[in-house]
Every structure is written in structure tokens, then in C-alpha cells.
Amino acid sequence: MPMSDVMSAYATEKRFRPKRAPERASYDKALVHAVLDEALMAHVAYTDEAGVPHVIPMYFVRDGESLLLHGSAKMGLAKAARRGAPFCINVTLLDGLVLARSGFHHSVNYRSVTVHGVPEIVEGEEKTRALDLTVERLAKGRSAEVRAANVKEFKATVVLRLKLEQVAAKTRTGGVNDEPEDMELPVWAGVIPLHLAVGTPLADAACLPGLAAPHLTLTGPLSER
Amino acid sequence: MPMSDVMSAYATEKRFRPKRAPERASYDKALVHAVLDEALMAHVAYTDEAGVPHVIPMYFVRDGESLLLHGSAKMGLAKAARRGAPFCINVTLLDGLVLARSGFHHSVNYRSVTVHGVPEIVEGEEKTRALDLTVERLAKGRSAEVRAANVKEFKATVVLRLKLEQVAAKTRTGGVNDEPEDMELPVWAGVIPLHLAVGTPLADAACLPGLAAPHLTLTGPLSER
Numbered sequence A, B: 001m002p003m004s005d006v007m008s009a010y011a012t013e014k015r016f017r018p019k020r021a022p023e024r025a026s027y028d029k030a031l032v033h034a035v036l037d038e039a040l041m042a043h044v045a046y047t048d049e050a051g052v053p054h055v056i057p058m059y060f061v062r063d064g065e066s067l068l069l070h071g072s073a074k075m076g077l078a079k080a081a082r083r084g085a086p087f088c089i090n091v092t093l094l095d096g097l098v099l100a101r102s103g104f105h106h107s108v109n110y111r112s113v114t115v116h117g118v119p120e121i122v123e124g125e126e127k128t129r130a131l132d133l134t135v136e137r138l139a140k141g142r143s144a145e146v147r148a149a150n151v152k153e154f155k156a157t158v159v160l161r162l163k164l165e166q167v168a169a170k171t172r173t174g175g176v177n178d179e180p181e182d183m184e185l186p187v188w189a190g191v192i193p194l195h196l197a198v199g200t201p202l203a204d205a206a207c208l209p210g211l212a213a214p215h216l217t218l219t220g221p222l223s224e225r
Helices: A029-039 A074-080 A126-137 A153-155 A220-224 B029-038 B076-082 B125-137 B151-156 B218-225
Strands: A041-046 A053-058 A060-063 A066-072 A086-100 A107-117 A157-163 A166-174 A188-199 B042-047 B053-058 B061-062 B068-071 B087-099 B107-117 B159-164 B166-172 B192-197
Touching: A029 A060, A029 A086, A029 A166, A029 B151, A029 B218, A041 A066, A041 A074, A041 B053, A041 B087, A053 A066, A053 A074, A053 B042, A053 B087, A053 B107, A060 A126, A060 B218, A066 A074, A066 A126, A074 A157, A086 B042, A086 B053, A107 A157, A126 A153, A126 A157, A153 A157, A188 B218, B029 B061, B029 B087, B029 B107, B029 B166, B042 B068, B042 B076, B053 B068, B053 B076, B061 B125, B068 B125, B076 B159, B107 B159, B125 B151, B125 B159, B151 B159
Parallel strands: none
Antiparallel strands: A041 A053, A041 A086, A060 A066, A066 A157, A086 A107, A086 A188, A107 A166, A188 B192, B042 B053, B042 B087, B061 B068, B068 B159, B087 B107, B087 B192, B107 B166
């Protein structure tokens, strides 16, 4: 087992550590994993050959100390990965709106993870496993129940792996941080909590009788609703 | 009034139009505005001078045909804006998980807007107005109630405006799209709806008595809860 797997914090290079509000930054692996396992969407950024940045919302799954992404083999993001372009991935959970007594101290509560690195393209059996994990993340056992990718689907899909090495979490929690001189202002201050909520499953009209919606494998507040 | 304000669709250049699944793309201004007005978080990407992409989650507000962002005047993103770097902003609402009978046809329902362009830095009275809009977006009338930025706060904040010109929406709605040969598989298929939900406001303990939490100015599903 490499040393990085047994350490509890990422040894992120200084250039990938947040400079603003460093007191809100963390490199703790447990915190990073918790955010990545709760969030259902990553924002994946890369720069194209003309120097134009792109950012794409993507479903993803954490596989130990890496993130797995998948998409069309023809997408610009796949081309960027094939030429070894650096990527930046941000995953953010929006936890609340912070309404302060001054405009300046308005804020949001959030838990955010940013990962930098050059993704590798996953092929062969490892790609099959990655696609299984992608489905398995939603509901335990589901990857064995659904039809696996056929040759055409397998070829049409690209799978990328980005190792969790250059990683930084950033979080804001708690209440308002108003200036002492603003405390007597007659304006409501506090936090409006936000969370992603799961609605009632809508079964496809052609579902065979007797099939129940799967129990989703979700972590964090999502799992409690 | 410039022509672009009276047209109902963005005249987005081909290079900023999605190439994958173009049937899911839209340039309709009403759709774009609805997504931007409902979402509370944008993901803002730029490339630094070393060629490394960055993506930052940010609160934002739409001001007619532009987006307003704000942050620390010292942040890397502000430096990139000052040197005229191109930005890419994505705003995505995650509406549901689509569980299909094959791994390949698993998907997500979403409404997403991507904007490309070079932001301008907003100064002077227009900056004051932008900061007011940023607070006003949360609750009507609030910008007049809170303490306005003092000179130090005003200087410490950068405000960026990105015009809505190179804009593309992309959406997926509806149910599963399974292959005809998979319809008899004994696996549940359907959509699990997702939405961002608003919790009960938590007043700051030092709130003056008699102040009620503001009625949030929210659009879309958020406003119905």
C-alpha cells in the first residue's frame, strides 16, 4: 500500500492550495471523501487547444483515491484528456444562504472539493469495472441487474480516472459574521439552510409488474430523506 | 434598444455550441434566463498564466443580458479578468437521476447554461448597483435595509460582468430511453426526481426582537417549497 493511502491528509502542492480564506481550507481525506461521496455532480474544467476554457457538469464516482468520469468518446473533454491536458474538477455542496446585517458579510455555507491533475484514460477490464462502479454508486447490486455495455456502447464511451493527489477542500459552516457596529441594525440576520432533496421515484410505464424502485446508495443529508 | 435585446434567441457562434447531443441544446433566451434565475451557484472557469485551468463555485446574479459575479479583489480569478482572459461559466440545475435497464442508458435530467466570454470589471456607481443587485436577488428590498459597503469593503471586492452573448443551454427531461430489446429485463427503470430544497430559517441569536426572516426571491421549484 503506497504511503499516500495510509496518510490522513493530502500532500497538496502550494500552487493548488487556496490562497483566499485559508482558514476555510482542509486537506483531510475523510472530509474530502465525504463531500465526493455525497455530491452527485462534478464540474470538470479543461482548456482547449485554442486556449479557451470549458467547464462541463458531469456525474462521477469516487473509486478509492481517484475520481472516475465517463462520457462520449468524441466529446472535447475526451480529446483534451487524450492529449494530456491538465484538468480541474470542482464538487460543491450548497448548504445554506447566510444573510448578514451588511451587504459585505452576506455569504453561503458550502462544502467544496477541488482536484487538479492530468486524467488517464481507462481501458479494458478496468473500464468495465469503472462503468459498473458508475451504476453501482446509485444503488447497490444494480450493476449486476442491468444489461452491461455492448461492444458499440463500450467503444462510444470514454472513461477517465483522475487521481486524488492535488486536492483541496474548502468549507464555510455556521452563522453570520457581522461587524460589532452592525449588531443593532433592524435587519433579520441568519442562515437559510439548503439541501438537495430526493422526490418520489417515477417508474417507467413499461416496468414489469412487481419491481420496486431501488434503495439509492446516497450519503449525507440526501440519505435521510 | 440593440437588436440582441429584442431577439428571442442567442446568436451563439458555432464554436460555443454543443457538438454532442445537439438535439438537447437550446439558444432560447427565456429558457436561459429561467435557469440562471433559479440556480444559486455558477461554476466559473478560467486558465491561469501557467496554462492550468481553474473552476470556482460562485454565487451570482443575472442583470438583464449579463451575469454579475463578485469576490475578493485579490483572488486568482480577478487577476485573470484584469488581464482579459477568456472565461467559461456553467450553471446547472440537477433535476433527476434516470435509471435505465442498461448501464449505457443511465442518465441524469438537468437544465444547464454555459456562457463563454471575457468579463469586464465593474467600477464606480455601476459597482454599487451590482452589489445591491447581488443582495436584492435574495430578497426584495433587502439591499436598502442592510449596511452598504464601506470604502474598505468596496475596495476589497471585485465585481465582474459577463455579457450573455456566447450562450448555450442544454437540457435533458423526461423518462428512460431504453433499447427495445431491453424492455423485458426484470430491472426497475424510471426517474428519481431531485431538487434543491429550502429549510427553516435559523435566526442569528442576536437578532433584534420582532424581525421576521425575509421572503426569499426564488424562482422555479425552490419557490414552491
